[in-house]
Amino acid sequence: MFVDSQRLHIAVQKSGRLADYSRGLLRDAGLKIQNGKNALTARVDNFPIDLMFVRDDDIPTFVADGVCEFGMVGLNVLEEFALDQPEARFDVVAPLGFGRCALRIAAPEAFAYSGPEVLAGERIATSYPRLLKRFLDDRGIDATVVKMTGAVELAPRLGIARFVCDLVSTGATLEANGLVPVETVMESEAVLVRTRRALNPEKQELSENLLRRIEGVLATQESKYIMLNAPEAALGQISAILPGAEAPTIIPLAGTPGHFAVHAVCKESVFWETLQKLKAAGASAILVMPIEKMMM
Ligand code: PRT
Numbered sequence: 001m002f003v004d005s006q007r008l009h010i011a012v013q014k015s016g017r018l019a020d021y022s023r024g025l026l027r028d029a030g031l032k033i034q035n036g037k038n039a040l041t042a043r044v045d046n047f048p049i050d051l052m053f054v055r056d057d058d059i060p061t062f063v064a065d066g067v068c069e070f071g072m073v074g075l076n077v078l079e080e081f082a083l084d085q086p087e088a089r090f091d092v093v094a095p096l097g098f099g100r101c102a103l104r105i106a107a108p109e110a111f112a113y114s115g116p117e118v119l120a121g122e123r124i125a126t127s128y129p130r131l132l133k134r135f136l137d138d139r140g141i142d143a144t145v146v147k148m149t150g151a152v153e154l155a156p157r158l159g160i161a162r163f164v165c166d167l168v169s170t171g172a173t174l175e176a177n178g179l180v181p182v183e184t185v186m187e188s189e190a191v192l193v194r195t196r197r198a199l200n201p202e203k204q205e206l207s208e209n210l211l212r213r214i215e216g217v218l219a220t221q222e223s224k225y226i227m228l229n230a231p232e233a234a235l236g237q238i239s240a241i242l243p244g245a246e247a248p249t250i251i252p253l254a255g256t257p258g259h260f261a262v263h264a265v266c267k268e269s270v271f272w273e274t275l276q277k278l279k280a281a282g283a284s285a286i287l288v289m290p291i292e293k294m295m296m
């Protein structure tokens with residue numbers, strides 16, 4: 001693959017569960033990505049950045065080798081790679097909030113599972129042998145790890161292993177195969193990973209700009225702007241309920257002494273329950289608005 005050393009390179013999954021989210025996040029960060037879904041690379045029009053579309057399994061290698069300065073990949077893939085290559089030079093810079101799943105050990109429905117010690121002497125099929133081995137070693141359990149590259153959930157039916165250790169999101173796949181999750185090996189989501197290799201000053205500046213933009217997008221995804229009215233006596237309680245808000249703005253309401261408008265940026269999810277609590281505390285005319293852009 002030809003790599004232009006003057007440009008910054010971001011490795012994203014070509015197709016699969018992370019592909020659309022990864023491109024979407026970069027677009028939201030203001031990168032104008034040229035089209036061409038089947039291409040190996042795409043140029044960004046408004047920055048000296050190229051995207052590389054690859055298998056997710058190759059992303060840690062590309063970033064560690066410095067072929068790509070950044071990558072977006074599941075923490076599960078990254079940690080499995082890191083256990084194999086402890087010298088690999090990369091840092092996780094930010095969790096990205098998509099691709100959430102958990103690597104879980106599952107047992108046949110009929111199995112009376114009482115704790116990890118029952119796994120001793122058993123066979124467990126997985127695509128994540130190092131993560132599983134670490135889990136077992138940490139607990140002093142000696143089991144046989146059977147590596148499979150896909151269709152792990154079929155292993156018990158095929159007689160390859162009694163247990164499986166696989167990624168789970170909804171749990172439907174396990175259930176359809178008569179398996180129940182019994183242990184969580186790790187929680188995972190997509191992360192932004194960055195090479196530890198030194199960058200030249202221009203690339204360094206660009207990469208900081210990119211990071212600030214991505215952080216801005218991530219912050220706005222959860223954040224909401226809340227406006228409400230409240231009597232003076234309720235202001236303390238209301239400020240305490242507002243999720244993730246620092247120092248709300250409090251403005252006197254014209255013509256209604258003792259009443260105030262409260263404006264706040266909430267950096268955590270605002271649920272219906274939150275609104276009910278605010279109302280119960282004395283708030284009225286509560287408005288929750290999305291935030292389009294934010295830079296702290
Ligand atoms: O082609 P390439 O190698 O790039 O892709 P891939 O096929 O290896 O990966 P892909 O696209 O399937 O997954 C990419 C990443 O998405 C994973 O590394 C995880 O970080 C994340 N992710 C999130 C998942 C899931 N959720 C998930 N549910 N990856 C896989 N699954 C599979 C799981 O293996 C099982 O087969 O979905 C099934 C279970 O799903 P539920 O909903 O039935 O529980």
Ligand code: ZN
Pocket residue numbers: 055056057
């Ligand atoms: Zn893969």
